[in-house]
Amino acid sequence: MPQVNGSLDQLFSSKILTNFGWLRPISNGHSLIRLDWNQTGWDQPCHADDVSRETIAQLVAFLAGQLYQFNLPLMPAGKSATGRYWLDMMAKIPYGTVMTYGEFAQFSGKSGAARAAGSSCASNPIPIIYPCHRVVRADRSLGNYGGGSDYNPTHRDNVARKAALLALEANSKTAVA
Template sequence: MHTVCASRYTTGQGTGAVLATDQGICRVWLPGDDLSDLDRSVFRESDLTRKAAQQLTEYFQGYLQQFDLPVDISALTLFQQQVLQLTMQIPYGSSTTYGELAGKVGSPGAARAVGGALGANPVPVIIPCHRVVASSGALTGYSATGGIMMKKFLLSLEGVDFRANKKV
């Protein structure tokens, strides 16, 4: 049985939360997400969840560019895990495309499957799926609360001029 712990964090955009197992951060709620399920449960905090909450707060304040946290994505399929591991390597302030990521995972032409894997990301921001855009540069889907508006916010926070990337 895994121990599960949780912590909340507060930003100028609202309150979010993190959940962790013994293996790492397994869930991130972004500001604006519904925390009612978390409110109905009783979790203790851990050093890891407190550290994650602090790092997320610093990220949203514009101070933190690189997370130093283990993640637990073991509940996902192997393909999803591979896509998310590669996504973690996308540097702060930059972006890549679904197609480029598909090529790196060894499945050229599987851009839609990559999009599906990113949509299953349980730890957004820590695994920066917002840094993946369409080959045209367009900001397509973002599964977190706020959708495209949250994706635009996160990219803007990192100084990515997504409008300049867009090809007509």
């Protein structure tokens, strides 16, 4: 059974293999608290609940270009009130929109806090659903991305996943427009 912050509380999970690798939503039974991502899957068996199953259903629709806004109960693991504020603002970045860390800080009402904006993206426990992939460097280059291979944000496969997520949204947005 997955652990979060060393806790042995009752946690539930599902998993799915996608074009981006394995995704595993983890729930406390009431809210999604984490979304893990790797290339090889997990040895532990899944113990699914309604939240983890619904997360999988919404991820499938999102990755098919059919869902533009997630509707899930969220309680990101290990986040202070300030951390949750940044994540809540991140969730408001419109589908298909790309902004720099500085623009994200300004969007969040925290002009001049680009580093804090970047830190919130780097420590995001629920990637995709909190769309940190929509935030890029000041020069518009992709920067790093933590979702994927061994949680290494500079790994080329992870940066390629960020590019693919942005391309998915750009293509879906164009198809809808």
